[in-house]
Amino acid sequence: MKITTEQLTAYFDSKGAKGACPICSTDNWSVTPVAGPDGEVQAGEIALEISTQMVRSHSWVPVLPVVCQNCGFVRMHHTFWIQKWLAEQTDGG
Structure with a gap:
């Protein structure tokens, strides 16, 4: 699902x-990343590695990074x- 900058702003405001x-x-x-010309923002992904003695696998957590424009936090x-x-x-909930 794509998230527009307007939707993201409404979510943060709510x-x-x-x-x-x-x-x-x-x-x-x-x-x-910065919204594209169509106003859509794509979520970045951070890889979280899950490992045990028997199995080694990767799990992905989809996130939107939000950056402070002053210090870069x-x-x-x-x-x-x-x-x-x-x-x-959308469902009226």
Whole structure:
């Protein structure tokens, strides 16, 4: 599911996800990667390695990185929760 910048802004607003950077105290965030010309944002992925003595595998967690434009601090938002909220808005939930 693609997430537009408008949907992402609405999600953050609904969750009260505004605030100062914990490192430099500014409030100037952007989504990385930058939205394309069609206004769509693609989620990045972080690889989490899961290993045991018997099996070694990889698990992927889809996230949207949000970057402080002053100091570069990166916060991550799991796209499952964004997509769940978007589905609830569509379903009237």
